[in-house]
Amino acid sequence: MSLVSRFPSHKDSIQIRQNPSVVINGLSHWFGKGSMRRMVLESISMEIDSGEVVLLTGPSGCGKTTLLTLIGALRNVQEGDLKVLGKQLFNSGRKTRQKLRRQIGMIFQGHNLLRCLTAEQNVQMGSDLLAGFSYSARRDQAREWLRAVGLHDQMSKLPHDLSGGQKQRVAIARALAARPKLLLADEPTAALDSVTGREIVDLLKRLALEQSISVLMVTHDPRILDVADRLLQMEDGKLVPSYG
Amino acid sequence: MKLTILQGRKIPLAWLLLSRQPLRLFVALAGICFAGILMFMQLGFRDGLFDASVTVHKLFDADLVLMSPRSMSSISMSGFPRRRLIQAMAHPDVLGITPVNWNFLLWRNPQTLSTRSILALGFEPNDSLLIDPELSRKAQALKSRGRVLFDELSRNEFGPIPLWFREGRIIETELAGKRVRVAGLVSLGPSFGADGNILTSRETFLELLPSTPPGSIELGLVRLNPEVDSEIVAASLSASLPSDVKVLTKNDFVEFEKNYWRTSTSIGFIFSLGAAMGFVVGCVIVYQILYSDVSDHLPEYATLMAMGYRLKTLFGVVAREGILLAVMGYLPAYAAGQGLYSLVRNFTKLPVNMDPERAILVFIMILFMCMGSALVAMRRLVDADPAEIF
Ligand SMILES: Nc1ncnc2c1ncn2[C@@H]1O[C@H](COP(=O)(O)OP(=O)(O)OP(=O)(O)O)[C@@H](O)[C@H]1O
Ligand SMILES: [Mg+2]
Numbered sequence: 001m002s003l004v005s006r007f008p009s010h011k012d013s014i015q016i017r018q019n020p021s022v023v024i025n026g027l028s029h030w031f032g033k034g035s036m037r038r039m040v041l042e043s044i045s046m047e048i049d050s051g052e053v054v055l056l057t058g059p060s061g062c063g064k065t066t067l068l069t070l071i072g073a074l075r076n077v078q079e080g081d082l083k084v085l086g087k088q089l090f091n092s093g094r095k096t097r098q099k100l101r102r103q104i105g106m107i108f109q110g111h112n113l114l115r116c117l118t119a120e121q122n123v124q125m126g127s128d129l130l131a132g133f134s135y136s137a138r139r140d141q142a143r144e145w146l147r148a149v150g151l152h153d154q155m156s157k158l159p160h161d162l163s164g165g166q167k168q169r170v171a172i173a174r175a176l177a178a179r180p181k182l183l184l185a186d187e188p189t190a191a192l193d194s195v196t197g198r199e200i201v202d203l204l205k206r207l208a209l210e211q212s213i214s215v216l217m218v219t220h221d222p223r224i225l226d227v228a229d230r231l232l233q234m235e236d237g238k239l240v241p242s243y244g
Numbered sequence: 245m246k247l248t249i250l251q252g253r254k255i256p257l258a259w260l261l262l263s264r265q266p267l268r269l270f271v272a273l274a275g276i277c278f279a280g281i282l283m284f285m286q287l288g289f290r291d292g293l294f295d296a297s298v299t300v301h302k303l304f305d306a307d308l309v310l311m312s313p314r315s316m317s318s319i320s321m322s323g324f325p326r327r328r329l330i331q332a333m334a335h336p337d338v339l340g341i342t343p344v345n346w347n348f349l350l351w352r353n354p355q356t357l358s359t360r361s362i363l364a365l366g367f368e369p370n371d372s373l374l375i376d377p378e379l380s381r382k383a384q385a386l387k388s389r390g391r392v393l394f395d396e397l398s399r400n401e402f403g404p405i406p407l408w409f410r411e412g413r414i415i416e417t418e419l420a421g422k423r424v425r426v427a428g429l430v431s432l433g434p435s436f437g438a439d440g441n442i443l444t445s446r447e448t449f450l451e452l453l454p455s456t457p458p459g460s461i462e463l464g465l466v467r468l469n470p471e472v473d474s475e476i477v478a479a480s481l482s483a484s485l486p487s488d489v490k491v492l493t494k495n496d497f498v499e500f501e502k503n504y505w506r507t508s509t510s511i512g513f514i515f516s517l518g519a520a521m522g523f524v525v526g527c528v529i530v531y532q533i534l535y536s537d538v539s540d541h542l543p544e545y546a547t548l549m550a551m552g553y554r555l556k557t558l559f560g561v562v563a564r565e566g567i568l569l570a571v572m573g574y575l576p577a578y579a580a581g582q583g584l585y586s587l588v589r590n591f592t593k594l595p596v597n598m599d600p601e602r603a604i605l606v607f608i609m610i611l612f613m614c615m616g617s618a619l620v621a622m623r624r625l626v627d628a629d630p631a632e633i634f
Contacts, residue, residue: 074550074631101630102552112547112633114257116264121255128254129552135253158264178551 019086021182021214022048022071027080029066040066042237043080050181051212053205053227055219058234064218065186067234071216072104072184073097085181102129105175105213107185107204111167113159119146119170120155126177145173149203165196169203176207183208185217194223201227258564261537272533273573276610279526280577281584283519283606284598288585290515292596297436297505298498299595300363305342305372307474308332308481309497310464313490317504318363319437321346323460328489332464332481337472342371345449346462351440352418353403360401363438364392364419366449373443373465376430385427386445392419396429398440399593405429420452434593436505464489523609530569531617538562538624543633550630559622566618570611577610578603 029041040063048054056064069075071084073092082089087100105126113122123142130138146155149169159167168188175183185204189197201217201224208215217228225231233240262269297318310329314322329341345366350359367373369383385391394415396406406429408415415426419442432441450456468477474493482491492500506512538545545558581598588596 069631
């Protein structure tokens with residue numbers, strides 16, 4: 001795979017190997033105000049090692065997405081320790097979170113591609129976040145990533161003209177194009193049929209491995225659990241100690 | 245330097261957001277263009293009318309002008325004693341004077357026989373009246389009684405005089421109920437107060453309008469030694485002459501007339517209001533378009549924020565959309581404005597031109613309109629919550 005040689009992988013960096021990507025200690029979260037206030041996360045503690053692929057499952061409404069948005073620096077931490085890529089997110093400023101988000105790739109259940117951009121331009125919105133490359137270098141990288149997800153002949157298509165699986169591939173390419181160190185995926189296969197879903201997960205796993213990216217993936221799909229290095233289960237806002 | 249420019253280049257998101265919805269873009273541009281054209285027309289008419297009010301004023305061969313303090317404008321000129329002008333001649337810096345009679349007379353169109361009010365200026369044919377050096381030659385023809393020089397730029401309602409004259413026809417018609425003959429053509433141009441002009445000798449003028457007291461004139465032209473400051477001479481003449489006459493520099497005379505139309509009529513207000521309406525309509529259209537554009541793309545903006553794009557960057561996208569709309573809407577409005585101005589010039593003979601100041605003013609208004617709308621639409625962006633897109 002040409003990408004491996006082209007982009008430096010984090011395996012080379014010993015420092016990150018030693019440091020876990022995510023460290024969570026006693027993280028709790030509430031929604032609502034006053035009498036409506038409801039706890040959705042209760043004292044979550046866990047770690048994700050660098051380069052590790054972790055799957056998170058649990059019944060609907062147990063707080064998986066909430067946990068993901070907290071790790072993704074999309075929400076304010078209310079209580080507890082949350083360190084992502086070495087940055088403490090409890091009491092963190094807007095700027096810290098915005099900068100951190102550049103190092104976190106996110107793949108959503110809906111692909112969330114920009115409708116007005118072609119596949120290639122969508123991916124380049126990811127590589128545009130990288131400093132120090134010329135426009136054409138960033139465009140070449142975007143094309144390279146589209147090739148890596150098997151869409152070399154769909155580059156100039158708008159999302160509208162792509163199938164669900166293809167859109168999700170573009171979203172993966174876009175997330176990886178910003179060269180994240182951590183990838184968060186929330187039910188990336190939910191909108192796909194089982195064969196396509198499997199392909200997408202395999203692709204994610206392979207590319208993450210090549211780039212030594214840690215992955216935290218929420219899924220309901222029992223058929224893809226085997227890609228995980230570790231399986232976490234949540235119930236009612238708490239992590240249940242689990243097999244795996 | 246070149247490298248940083250290359251590194252700074254990004255996907256032209258603002259342009260793509262706009263252009264991938266051609267219908268919406270078209271509506272936005274049509275709206276801005278319409279607003280622009282409206283502003284061009286209204287402001288053009290306004291300035292054109294003010295300029296047109298002084299077409300003849302600008303042509304007088306004078307450094308200073310004497311007029312009655314009771315004269316309010318070109319359409320209501322009062323007389324003052326001609327002696328005052330002779331007295332002014334005593335000032336050492338005054339080189340020449342021209343007494344002018346000024347009034348509106350009824351002109352009979354020799355083709356349709358209908359009558360219409362025309363501005364008649366009476367002067368001694370040997371005196372210099374206009375800057376145009378050819379006039380002194382043409383004026384010799386006025387020494388015969390009942391002769392007039394017709395302004396070839398007068399509105400067509402006065403009859404095809406210039407055409408007939410060039411064909412060599414003898415044109416006789418009625419002016420103030422008396423027979424006159426066209427002895428030549430001059431080029432003055434209609435003004436806001438007068439649809440057409442004729443020049444005649446003082447003698448003929450008094451015959452046409454026997455009620456004019458012989459010692460009275462409406463306008464006195466004064467030519468000065470080119471070395472002296474006309475303001476200073478105006479002040480000293482003002483001080484030495486009785487208060488039944490007013491001394492103005494030529495510039496002040498022009499401004500006095502413009503100011504009459506500006507303040508004593510609603511023209512300025514009406515046309516400025518028209519332009520303001522264009523501005524408001526444009527604002528509403530652009531705001532609608534930008535606001536719905538931002539609202540429609542809110543999840544996409546939230547996605548960009550989740551990816552680590554700064555809110556500032558997204559504001560920049562909306563601002564750039566505003567600038568693009570402004571430029572793309574202005575250009576056709578400018579072109580249409582040019583076209584409409586030339587139409588107006590042809591049909592009304594008003595001096596309406598695309599002067600650079602107005603072109604810039606309208607662009608600034610359009611830019612303001614687009615950027616203001618963009619600024620309000622940006623507030624919607626703050627609602628984009630990246631936590632809600634999972
Ligand atoms: N913005 C919000 N405001 C209030 N309550 C919320 C909000 N988002 C989520 N919740 C509630 O918090 C709880 C946890 O939601 P969350 O989306 O994290 O669950 P989930 O495990 O991702 O569920 P699913 O598997 O259905 O996606 C749910 O009961 C949900 O109703
Ligand atoms: Mg969820």
